[in-house]
Amino acid sequence: MLKSNIVIGLDIGTTKVCVVVAEKDDLGKLNVLGKGRANSEGLQRATVVNINKTVDAISKAVADAERESSIKIKGVNVGISGAHVHCIYSNSEVSVNQSGIVNESDVRRFLEKAKTNIRYLDIDHEIIHVIPQEFIVDDQEGVLDPIGMAGMIMRGSAYIVVGLRTKIRNIKQCIEKAGLEVNAMTFEPVASGLAVMKESEKRSGTVVIDIGGGTTEVAIYIDGAIRYSEVIKVAANDVTHDVAFGVKALNDVAEDVKIRYGCAWTKLLEEDEEITIDGIEGRPRKSLPKSSLTVIIEARMMEIFELVRDIIKRSGYYEYLNAGAIITGGGSLLPGTVELARDILGLDVRTGYPEGVSGGIKDAVNNPMYATVMGLVAHSLENSLYQEHGMAEPSSAGQQAAACDLPQSDSAAAGADPSQESQQPAGNKFVDRLKKFWDQL
Template identity: 65%
Template sequence: MSRGKIVVGLDIGTTKVCAVVAEKDEFGKMNILGMGRSNSEGLQRATVININKTVDAIKEAVSEAEHTSSIKIKGVNVGISGEHVQFVRGNAEVSINPLGIVNHADVLRFVEKAKKNLKYIDIDREIIHAIPQEFIVDDQEGVLDPIGMAGISMKGSVYVVVGMKMRIRNIEHCIAHAGLEIKAMTFEPIASGLAVIKESERKSGVVVIDIGGGTTDIAIYSRGVIRHSGVIKVAAVDVTNDVAIGLKTLHEIAEDLKVKHGCAYMRELMNDEEIQVQGIEGRPPKNFMRSALTNIIEARMIEIFELVRAELKKSGFYDYLNAGAIITGGGSLIPGTQGLAQEILGLDVRIGYPEGISGGIKKDINNPMYATVMGLVAHAFDDMEQHQEQMEALRENERQQKEIAAQIDAPASDSTDEPPESDMPQNAKKPDKSFLLKIKNWLDQI
């Protein structure tokens, strides 16, 4: 990892594990250096049920990513999802530092206090994310970024993601047994949103619907920040299972039929042709019409979008989704999905492809099924930049501490030539040592 700002995203999904190695170019775009993919058999509904199979899949995907990128992978930003992951809203109020200008340290104190103020979190859950939503600086409401604003107090709300400790531990065990370390863990609906949303959509109000293998993840954004998220236990694997049962064939054959001949919306079925299904274990092949396959797929996809619509209504943000919906994930690739979603959801819909990719193996990753892993990469870069800002803020605090300590400890001047303080210009007055001491005490607490 000696090339500089290089990060690795690792998406451990129900049907696939994917690893992506990326760096940022001089324009802030992501350059994809390598990727690896393997089949996943150790998870069910985004939850680990077999450690060994999951570890093997991680090793295979990471090994391929190392080979294609020529970079040894050690740290990864891993995704987490599943019904056990939920969100709660926290609130807090803090005093702004004695200088009266909001800085990074104030925001960090605000977030930490909001986490401590949380109620009704079970002992078997832990916090994954705490993301500020909006601030009120004194009487100024609707502030998204308070840094640099003047005021006395600051309050607001925080979007907090929590998950079951044991299920998080299982992910951590798999990563450790694969010889890797976790740099960060990201809730996958947040990652998918980072990958596919345009800034204008984020401000206008939009929902990202990621139809994965085992779960359908939902994330609602409004006025620039995430407002609501949810996980539905119906997804692409259920469509495949329905095809296998309906056509009485193997799961692998059903998946192939879904990918090659599937359609999610009967109104968009252009050619109703006859399709032959391979027989099982030497049995004769069977023929059926493509419209029969479409009927099976459409029924399950209608269920998925009806569940999504119910979640949107429950959230209270349905009427504020001015930019509509973005559908992404492998399940969005079935022809007709966009049209069916538009009819069921009653929203404008587009298919979401990863944004902000400049080069490297761009063509291999420019696919909705890689939205989550690309969002994990984007989140890793965001974390890196935030860490750098925090370190700079800490260095500035240390500099201020030394400067204030020097002024407090400086001996009083005995010079008789010095004019009386009342005759000095206001901006040239000596600073009040009690005020300096107050600032120093505040800095010591950070």
């Protein structure tokens, strides 16, 4: 039976729900087959507050993606975020197997022990990811790929992402009520980083700042691995609310004014101009200087980047960010955002667009607001989280889905037993093998 190479990402955000259907091309890059998007009204600060509204938004976005891609969507890799998600460092140490050569079973035992070594993990929380930081084989430090190395003891540390069980359950419940299955859950800062970072930036040290509707996510990468992350409960919606309060307008009008005329840095304004906006419920239209709008926006954006700066310095990694910062998400699109971030953070800054997209409708997702969902798709590809049941089925439109004869490797989506050893060739890069462990564990 032919195996599908179709992967699905689902981003349930505070302001929008996005679904992307993609396949792997001959070079291992993403070929985007379809996407769906719907307004989200069932979440606040990345937390579900209305099940029915969230289900409706998921269903609408999925229907659009199915119609565009001609793929019947079954299982998804969904992003998870929010202030309830936090990360814990855990040390681990295991004896190498009797052969004295580190194998994949040793690494799995290492990660399992890292999980069991976590302190203060109560029954209200569950593990989302177990991400290794470094390995030490006997006295050899800084080992990136321990498999194949000779030694007696393997030590190191792992970065473990945990979240509140009830809030994770609500996300799963929404997806299941929409008729889908959860193949995997991915911490959104991990997904955003995977989507927008270049390998050189990841190795050199960079911070990824994803400004969404309800939350701003911060993830710091040093020497190729995520080292620190935190979620801030201030984001783009707060800018819109400030504009609505400042100009006395409805939120929808304020959002439109922000997008059409907004600027995040007053120093970029060369000439002032009058902006005319609709009054509330039939009241007369009103006007205000663009400079006044910019002052309102700048104040809140300054707060966001000052909070980010505090997080970076508190992490202890500020001096190691040789590649600076990458800002992404829909909240990064206002003119002047890069300049303001550069001024407050004291780092080189660029806007992050999805990387590694080779074809299909790639122009439709070439936008920072799709960074998270494209990262979820990329993470699915790296973990072989293909459409369940082996084949991607055609949608109700009756068109046949793309498929290939690549064997599906071990994954949570295929129901693999984490205790079984991987059947991948030993020559594969360790980082690719290791990413498969995250969702198995």
